[in-house]
Amino acid sequence: MDVIEALRNRRSIRKFTNDPVSNDDLKKILEAGRWAPSGLNNQPWRFLIITSDDQRKKLIEGHTEYAHVVRSANVLIAVFLDKESKYNHVKDCQGAGACIQNMLLAIHGLGLGGVWLGEIINQEEDVHKVLGTDKANLELMAVIALGHPDASGSSSRKDLSELMIEPLGD
Amino acid sequence: MDVIEALRNRRSIRKFTNDPVSNDDLKKILEAGRWAPSGLNNQPWRFLIITSDDQRKKLIEGHTEYAHVVRSANVLIAVFLDKESKYNHVKDCQGAGACIQNMLLAIHGLGLGGVWLGEIINQEEDVHKVLGTDKANLELMAVIALGHPDASGSSSRKDLSELMIEPLGD
Numbered sequence: 492m493d494v495i496e497a498l499r500n501r502r503s504i505r506k507f508t509n510d511p512v513s514n515d516d517l518k519k520i521l522e523a524g525r526w527a528p529s530g531l532n533n534q535p536w537r538f539l540i541i542t543s544d545d546q547r548k549k550l551i552e553g554h555t556e557y558a559h560v561v562r563s564a565n566v567l568i569a570v571f572l573d574k575e576s577k578y579n580h581v582k583d584c585q586g587a588g589a590c591i592q593n594m595l596l597a598i599h600g601l602g603l604g605g606v607w608l609g610e611i612i613n614q615e616e617d618v619h620k621v622l623g624t625d626k627a628n629l630e631l632m633a634v635i636a637l638g639h640p641d642a643s644g645s646s647s648r649k650d651l652s653e654l655m656i657e658p659l660g661d
Numbered sequence: 662m663d664v665i666e667a668l669r670n671r672r673s674i675r676k677f678t679n680d681p682v683s684n685d686d687l688k689k690i691l692e693a694g695r696w697a698p699s700g701l702n703n704q705p706w707r708f709l710i711i712t713s714d715d716q717r718k719k720l721i722e723g724h725t726e727y728a729h730v731v732r733s734a735n736v737l738i739a740v741f742l743d744k745e746s747k748y749n750h751v752k753d754c755q756g757a758g759a760c761i762q763n764m765l766l767a768i769h770g771l772g773l774g775g776v777w778l779g780e781i782i783n784q785e786e787d788v789h790k791v792l793g794t795d796k797a798n799l800e801l802m803a804v805i806a807l808g809h810p811d812a813s814g815s816s817s818r819k820d821l822s823e824l825m826i827e828p829l830g831d
Binding site: 588648 | 662663664665666667668669671673684687688689691692693694695696697698700702704706707708709710739741751752754755756757758759760761762763765766767769770771777779780782794799802803816817818819821824825826827829830
């Protein structure tokens, strides 16, 4: 898939078939995240693959807003910042965003679907408990839910003119 | 260019030829930024194109670390967050990172080169003065420098195994 087309047509996918994501595809997705840019090339991102049904169930207890997505997804990738590798909060969060976006674009490019679960970071303490990760070392940035798409995505954007501080010339 | 290849092979480019970036390409780059994902789809990013030589000169006064890049670039895109559109600092900074990365990937996909100038946000006050933008409304996220590449980029990344909190199965 052409990169310009992928950037334009990727949408969040929240419903998946039961088909498994191959390990080969999963590696390609993580590789895409690995190659994201970061300030001072500090690469603060760390990944944890969640596949256990028990962890999945515990993650959504009391959190109905993303429960159907977590239940439906074939794979969940938890993305953290390694606190020791951080150097600037804004730039490290931006870097995590670039890394997550790289993975979402790879997912789309591979014919899979995925969605960036951002609200889950409001439950960071619970997530650490369920995953057995340590809040002292790792800061939760997002969870990516992915699988083979069983629905198409749709969303809109502001016109470019609304985003330009000064009008773009012809 | 294939998206998986683009994700893998994009590198920061810091030296450019004198060839101009076409307005058509510039629009494609901004379009790619426009289609980035954001929390609650709030699309907090705003763009300002810097082409004036006078602004360029003032931007690098006293900041030798990125002076050669700013001088060499054909176009500079200042990326801000619209403070009124923000809803969560971490998620909005992540969204800006996704938006910047989308533009860097489009730049690469179009056969151009670009680099994410992150350190410039340490001079946010000066940048606002030079650009005539208002700190009360806009928070500087980065400046993207771009043009036709006059050098190849090179950088390395940690092994995927170093980024995995638990080893990836086969």
